[in-house]
Amino acid sequence: MKLLEERIRKDGVVKPPDILKVDSFLNHQIDPILIREMGREFKRLFEGEGITKVITVEASGIAIAIEAAAEMGVPLVFAKKSRSRNIANDVWTAKVFSFTHGNTNDIVISKQYLSQGDRVLIIDDFLANGEAVRGLVSLCEQAGAEVKGVGIAIEKGFQPGGKELREKGFRIESLAIIESMNGETGEIVFRS
């Protein structure tokens, strides 16, 4: 998506070794106009898939996911991060390791809101190692829901998550895929 690539070039900040900061427009301060365009693009990409539900994980996926859900006219369910030791019986749960924070969170979705018959679009802001997406896929598998696609704002193409998930047969659509970036010069190369 041209608009997003241009914005990353303009306002993204590359930091060594492989950090891309986009918190001026995507995951702390958010440009709602850009996010609505992304929602429209996800609708266009996944229009034929008969999506019944969009899911994401709190917090930074929510803004993008709500726009995709609004464009498609289906509910959004966001998985909650839980550090409590006792997980209730009425939730689907998966463990997600965060490379950013170096810790593991349980993510949970109430069984009421994800079930057999759901055709799910998973949305997230970043795809790097694929931990969050794998956690969300696991919740869908437990629920008997079908994952019809994965929509990502920014994929770090030089990290293994996207490749592994595509090899497993998932349809991954990333609006911008970063092939490489240079922490010294700030240069970003997108996959075309």
Added chain:
Amino acid sequence: MKLLEERIRKDGVVKPPDILKVDSFLNHQIDPILIREMGREFKRLFEGEGITKVITVEASGIAIAIEAAAEMGVPLVFAKKSRSRNIANDVWTAKVFSFTHGNTNDIVISKQYLSQGDRVLIIDDFLANGEAVRGLVSLCEQAGAEVKGVGIAIEKGFQPGGKELREKGFRIESLAIIESMNGETGEIVFRS
């Protein structure tokens, strides 16, 4: 807002002593069409205030806040909850006690994204004791930003937050104010 009151009556679940569960359409599963209508209503209510920024706190405020921000054409900044003991120098920070979880979180906003000259609309899904709003007000005060209004989806009118904040002179607009609710019968009375 009629639409929201009707939805609360239809899908809200009252539990003793004073819990209103709206997680089927507002804060776990989210109805994006309802949320967009709420965004339009906040725009209408605060149109004359020259808002330059919408702020909220993760996670359940984000969906409503992004719609209000999109309708107004201004950025959204969401405060992050932080449990780390070391708060960085480059953030505004406030302590927020959660009655729901019985713990205290620091909430932070990067100094880059909230500063003097900002005319802020605070958005949140619930107003009960007012802890989260007071934390967000504190971030604005630290930044020298002006709080021009507070937009709430559901206010529990029988808890003190709304009254206290109005007495301090803040303009609070709640789309639905619950005057009372009955955990036994499930009856909900809205303030008219």
